[in-house]
Amino acid sequence: DIQMTQSPASLSASLGETVSIECLASEGxxxxxxxxxxxxxxxxxxxxxxxxxxxxxxxxxxxxxxSGRDYSFSISNVESEDIxxxxxxxxxxxxxxxxxxxxxxx
Amino acid sequence: EVQLVETGGxxxxxxxxxxxxxxxxxxxxxxYWMYWIRQAPGKGLExxxxxxxxxxxxxxxxxxxxxFTISRDNAENTVYLQMNSLRSEDTATYYCARGKPYYFDYWxxxxxxxxxx
Numbered sequence: 001d002i003q004m005t006q007s008p009a010s011l012s013a014s015l016g017e018t019v020s021i022e023c024l025a026s027e028g029x030x031x032x033x034x035x036x037x038x039x040x041x042x043x044x045x046x047x048x049x050x051x052x053x054x055x056x057x058x059x060x061x062x063x064x065x066x067s068g069r070d071y072s073f074s075i076s077n078v079e080s081e082d083i084x085x086x087x088x089x090x091x092x093x094x095x096x097x098x099x100x101x102x103x104x105x106x
Numbered sequence: 107e108v109q110l111v112e113t114g115g116x117x118x119x120x121x122x123x124x125x126x127x128x129x130x131x132x133x134x135x136x137x138y139w140m141y142w143i144r145q146a147p148g149k150g151l152e153x154x155x156x157x158x159x160x161x162x163x164x165x166x167x168x169x170x171x172x173x174f175t176i177s178r179d180n181a182e183n184t185v186y187l188q189m190n191s192l193r194s195e196d197t198a199t200y201y202c203a204r205g206k207p208y209y210f211d212y213w214x215x216x217x218x219x220x221x222x223x
Contacts, residue, residue, distance in 0.1 A: 001167075001168075032208070032209075034209040034210070036151075036210075038151075043201060043213040043214065043215055043216055044151065044201075044210075044213055045213075046209070046210065046211050046212075049206075049209045049211075055211070087150065087151050089151075089153075089209060089210070091208040091209050094153070094165060094167070095141075095153035095156070095208075096153065097150060097151040097152065097153065098150075099150050100150040100151070
């Protein structure tokens with residue numbers, strides 16, 4: 001089974017700051033990686049798929065990159081509405097989520 | 107508009123069974139893989155099961171294999187999750203999601219399942 005190690009587990013940011021989250025797969029996953037945002041009490045929402053492709057309607061301040069085992073997700077110019085938990089998902093071999101990152105305001 | 111509505115959750119005793127349903131609308135249901143994902147209270151997301159478009163292929167993690175069964179009725183636009191031999195660690199909010207085909211692009215609002223005596 002593929003394991004996904006997501007870091008950090010929590011993140012504190014000021015409005016307007018740029019933040020990054022990393023996901024490391026236990027083996028190469030060929031860019032079969034998605035990123036989700038989950039606000040408190042709500043269902044997850046797809047932000048990024050295929051490691052770097054922005055889902056329709058998602059603001060361009062969200063971005064993803066990476067290859068092989070190593071992937072990252074960034075939010076530029078953090079806004080108050082971005083306060084949420086974020087999860088990576090590998091879908092190359094079955095499905096595995098990262099442990100999540102909780103983004104809070106500093 | 108894509109909509110996924112889960113029903114069937116509730117309180118159930120350990121060792122008993124429960125069946126969840128997810129009714130889909132707003133898209134051609136028979137053309138999409140469907141999934142169940144769960145989230146224990148205060149915890150992260152865990153994939154639970156997958157089913158292909160005609161129901162001929164299903165997938166499960168080891169944590170539920172042999173206890174949970176996913177199925178679908180394309181005529182009724184519904185995907186099901188039959189959960190047997192429930193354990194306290196199965197307590198979670200269960201989401202159904204649409205696949206595109208292998209990542210999840212739309213999620214339902216979720217349904218709570220509590221396993222407790």
